[in-house]
Amino acid sequence: MQTVQLVWFKRDLRVADHQALAQAAKLGTVLPLYVFEPDLWRQPEMDPTHFQFVCQSLQQLDRGLNDLGLRLHSFTGDVVEVLRGLQSQVVIESVHSHEETGGKWTYDRDLRVKAWLQASGIPWFEYPQNGVVRGLRNRDRWAATWKERMSQPIAPTPARIEGFVPKSSTPLPATPLPEANDLQLSLTKDADCQIGGESQAAAMLNSFLETRGSQYRSAMSSPITAQEQCSRLSPYIAWGCITIKQVYQAVRAKQMGIAEAKNMGVACSPAFSRSLSSFQSRLSWHCHFIQKLDDEPELEFRNLCRAYDGMREDDFRSDHFEQWCRGLTGFPMIDACMRYLHRHRWINFRMRAMLMSFAAYHLWLHWREPALFLAKFFLDFEPGIHFPQVQMQSGVTGINTIRIYSPVKQAMDQDPNGEFVRRWIPELEHVPKPFIFEPWKMSIDDQTRYRCRIGVDYPVPIVDHRTAVASAKDRIYTLRRSEQAISGAQQVYEKHGSRKNRDPLPKRRPRSSPESQLWLPGMEE
DNA sequence: AGTGCAGTTGACTTT
DNA sequence: TAAAGTCAACTGCAC
Numbered sequence: 001m002q003t004v005q006l007v008w009f010k011r012d013l014r015v016a017d018h019q020a021l022a023q024a025a026k027l028g029t030v031l032p033l034y035v036f037e038p039d040l041w042r043q044p045e046m047d048p049t050h051f052q053f054v055c056q057s058l059q060q061l062d063r064g065l066n067d068l069g070l071r072l073h074s075f076t077g078d079v080v081e082v083l084r085g086l087q088s089q090v091v092i093e094s095v096h097s098h099e100e101t102g103g104k105w106t107y108d109r110d111l112r113v114k115a116w117l118q119a120s121g122i123p124w125f126e127y128p129q130n131g132v133v134r135g136l137r138n139r140d141r142w143a144a145t146w147k148e149r150m151s152q153p154i155a156p157t158p159a160r161i162e163g164f165v166p167k168s169s170t171p172l173p174a175t176p177l178p179e180a181n182d183l184q185l186s187l188t189k190d191a192d193c194q195i196g197g198e199s200q201a202a203a204m205l206n207s208f209l210e211t212r213g214s215q216y217r218s219a220m221s222s223p224i225t226a227q228e229q230c231s232r233l234s235p236y237i238a239w240g241c242i243t244i245k246q247v248y249q250a251v252r253a254k255q256m257g258i259a260e261a262k263n264m265g266v267a268c269s270p271a272f273s274r275s276l277s278s279f280q281s282r283l284s285w286h287c288h289f290i291q292k293l294d295d296e297p298e299l300e301f302r303n304l305c306r307a308y309d310g311m312r313e314d315d316f317r318s319d320h321f322e323q324w325c326r327g328l329t330g331f332p333m334i335d336a337c338m339r340y341l342h343r344h345r346w347i348n349f350r351m352r353a354m355l356m357s358f359a360a361y362h363l364w365l366h367w368r369e370p371a372l373f374l375a376k377f378f379l380d381f382e383p384g385i386h387f388p389q390v391q392m393q394s395g396v397t398g399i400n401t402i403r404i405y406s407p408v409k410q411a412m413d414q415d416p417n418g419e420f421v422r423r424w425i426p427e428l429e430h431v432p433k434p435f436i437f438e439p440w441k442m443s444i445d446d447q448t449r450y451r452c453r454i455g456v457d458y459p460v461p462i463v464d465h466r467t468a469v470a471s472a473k474d475r476i477y478t479l480r481r482s483e484q485a486i487s488g489a490q491q492v493y494e495k496h497g498s499r500k501n502r503d504p505l506p507k508r509r510p511r512s513s514p515e516s517q518l519w520l521p522g523m524e525e
Numbered sequence: 526a527g528t529g530c531a532g533t534t535g536a537c538t539t540t
Numbered sequence: 541t542a543a544a545g546t547c548a549a550c551t552g553c554a555c
Contacts, residue, residue, distance in 0.1 A: 221541085349541070350541060353541055353542090354541090354542095357541095357542085392541095393541090401541090401542075402542080403541060403542040403543085404542060404543070405541085405542060405543085406542080406543065409542090409543075410542095469543090
């Protein structure tokens with residue numbers, strides 16, 4: 001039997017800057033492995049669009065591996081079973097993969113894999129692929145460590161790797177990519193998603209740094225401009241088609257380029273520089289959030305600050321939740337964003353925050369169900385960013401300022417002409433500007449004139465903004481002042497709080513802890 | 526030309 | 541990444 005070094009691909013679907021692949025190649029014959037785990041894809045946060053993106057990425061990964069002389073071997077089933085099966089045909093000398101900060105399901109699966117490998121005497125090497133530090137005690141040196149990590153050289157990709165070739169007498173079982181149906185997933189036909197793959201990721205990065213990113217800072221907040229001018233790298237980073245380190249170093253190179261051009265007297269827009277630094281800080285926030293889930297996996301299910309347990313649990317109204325999910329709340333900006341999300345499986349950071357804040361405060365929904373819904377609809381779903389963010393927008397972390405977004409104000413700020421709202425809510429097509437964000441204020445005559453009867457063509461607002469916000473504030477601030485919440489918040493800060501504005505001495509007391517914009521990197525994108 | 530005043534702006538506080 | 545409210549400084553303008 002042949003001896004192989006197994007490279008287990010997970011959420012790292014690329015060839016470049018792939019330390020696991022580079023290390024395995026040093027040790028001998030490489031067998032690249034991907035395992036479709038039906039049980040994983042049945043988890044409530046997973047969606048067929050994620051699966052589609054992964055399949056697209058895998059096809060490219062296979063081609064990328066082919067260029068190195070390798071072939072991707074993919075199997076469907078439980079990882080331990082797959083490894084066991086492989087073992088009857090090859091000698092697995094070592095397993096190489098990247099550290100993964102996932103949910104409980106992948107965490108438990110990794111424990112099972114670890115146990116099996118240990119029992120079988122096979123060493124498992126795991127490598128970090130971002131700025132997340134395993135077993136971190138506190139955040140004191142975190143920022144510096146992050147920068148060090150990002151400055152490490154890109155993992156070298158050998159030009160040629162000796163790959164495993166099955167003997168014709170004992171071929172590995174043929175396993176074509178499963179169809180979505182095989183995994184009991186139904187693909188949504190009306191979604192218009194970004195296409196997965198390492199080369200798409202590289203192209204996206206290039207166009208952002210060449211042109212699209214020049215106005216990033218000012219364009220990221222409005223859903224209209226964000227679509228083109230945000231980096232749109234988030235799904236690629238989430239599924240590992242590109243690493244944060246690759247992005248960071250490319251941004252650095254671009255910044256140096258701009259500085260150099262400036263020195264030589266070439267005029268360049270100052271906006272681009274500022275946009276790049278703004279983008280760069282979001283790269284670090286990306287890891288900052290994932291670190292939270294890595295340090296405290298339970299926050300996938302429970303409040304970071306336990307003092308808030310029980311605050312919303314008994315108030316869950318499924319009818320409200322349903323209307324929010326479908327974009328039928330009667331608040332035009334909320335509904336427009338939700339419908340946009342349905343179609344594109346992405347929306348910019350600010351609007352994500354607004355959607356979540358509306359669910360948490362206006363509708364007083366516990367974050368868990370909205371989180372699962374949004375996870376499915378974010379093509380860039382990254383557990384380590386998602387759950388901390390959702391909790392933050394719900395006000396249950398203890399350490400963050402309560403931020404309640406006004407759907408009407410956000411609409412006026414981010415969509416001043418109402419073009420976004422009209423585009424995504426055809427019911428409001430003929431409604432003029434004065435009413436576009438508050439159609440319920442139209443008189444019956446106006447409703448007839450503008451062909452939009454409130455309660456018939458477009459919903460009556462699901463809640464009254466003023467009353468709902470007042471009641472939410474009252475409940476959350478009352479709890480926030482409790483002894484339990486105050487001491488709980490202290491503990492959360494010790495472990496998870498950003499140390500950014502702490503040393504040496506802040507000149508002015510910060511009004512709020514400046515958690516940066518970023519979901520997904522989404523960040524905004 | 527200085528004064529009073531309503532309305533605006535921005536910094537800061539509170540929730 | 542919030543929004544609403546306070547307060548003081550500032551502005552334009554009438555007299």
